[in-house]
Amino acid sequence: MPTPLAHDDPVTLGPYRLVARLGSGGMGTVYMARGVGGRTVALKTMHARIATDPGIRTRFRLEVDAARVIGDRFGARVVDADPFAETPWLATEFVLGPALDEAVLSAGPLPERSVRALGAALCSALDQLHRSDVVHRDLKPSNILLTAYGPKVIDFGIARAIGDDPLTRTGASVGTPAFMSPEQAGGMEHDAAGDVFALAGVLVFAATGRAPFGSGQPADLLYRVRYAEADLRGVPAALVPLFAQCLAKEPEERPYLAELAAQLHDGSGEFAEQLPDAVLAEIGRRAADVWRTV
Template sequence: MQPLRKADPSTLAGYRLLGRLGAGGMGVVFLARSAGGTLAALKLIRAEHAADPGFRERFRREARAAERITGRWVVRVLGADPEAREPWLATEYVPGPSLAEAVGLHGALPEPTVRALGARLASALTDMHEAGLVHRDVKPGNVLLALDGPRLIDFGIARSAGATALTATDAMIGTPGFLAPEQARVTGAGEVGPASDVFSLGCVLAYALTGERPFGAGAVAAVVYRTVHEQPDLDGVPDTLLPLVTACLAKD
């Protein structure tokens, strides 16, 4: 966590801001405390992006999507105001590294750990899919490792199954290396559904078990090509989990 900057507010919508958890082009995520003492991760969108009607609609959709998901293994929404001058969304704060950070620092995880991780992520995705939503960006950076189990976060590009995406027709939604082939193909955008999240889950499990991305690293175009046209590299995946991971990564 980084300290607040001079230009940062000290309070927002009844939350006291304690520090910065992260920042990007779209806004800042603060560690905040509610009046009742609950810690929260509060995402504040920059005013210039909020002025874009398309962006505001996407943020409005994110807030609605996140509020519909109530499973144990997803972060709970504590409050939101998509109509504010600078829209914000507060979720429960999960102390712990992301799966990407854990593997980056310590390497591949033991098989029993990945079994537990996979079961809980599958449960989180089941809750999402039963709510009629598709996450579309299941990746190690969106999995937080808390003491009592993982949490799936970031529903910024989640949408209702079958809904029309509020993105440019040539935009690729998801993270190369962890997205499904239909997400990588411009013409396949309408095919994105729950199965796409299952494919991404397979990529995450392979990464957790081996420390390597199943479709390799390098230039985005090369990774996307391998995702669409080649088989994953599952060397290092234990035989006991290989059939499951292989099934997740079936292109059809």
């Protein structure tokens, strides 16, 4: 949800006037901003203290490229970007819908029909990336926005091309521990099969309201991801075997995206028809609130 700008936030970036904060993390801050004519965008920036690091700047440029690869059907459409500015920034469409974690927090776990439709749509989104030899590497509920037309995958801060040299040292695990793949948790190569593992974790969260390996300290989570069995209590019975296969510790034992999508949903009907009324109401409320933020 939007919060007021801080005293040290910039007033403008590029041609955009900053209106409110949408979130902030270790790498940068995301703002609600308005452009010429009043168009509302989500504008992501890099913290000034790390903007001088060439490796971080390279990662930001890769994030911009990956956001363009996924396109506006499965991601937030890139409106403008300047990764070479003194303060690099990326402007995307302002998606009218809550993040998956917010939706589950406010409306409760999703019913089976919603989980199936969400999973199949996310398979298509990841396939769009993988066909361009890009892996996301940080798929989690807060990086999935729900709209009436389908989910959108965002935040490609640690995405990279399959086979590229990693931007972090060998043996370092980068990502979100609760939704990492075992190979990623061990600092090894995370390829397309790793995104399948993370996707299953996201769907377990959607169905139950909790991550498949629980919560706690990062070191504990990393250990459970690598060696413990996933907690699938509360997952609809028909989905348990499928999710268990996706959460296999060995990448080669996991299904391909096309196989997973076919077992989740046949693609019929509109995505909005599969969502609970409470989630649809939240999407509508956010659409109405965009212009109330001043």
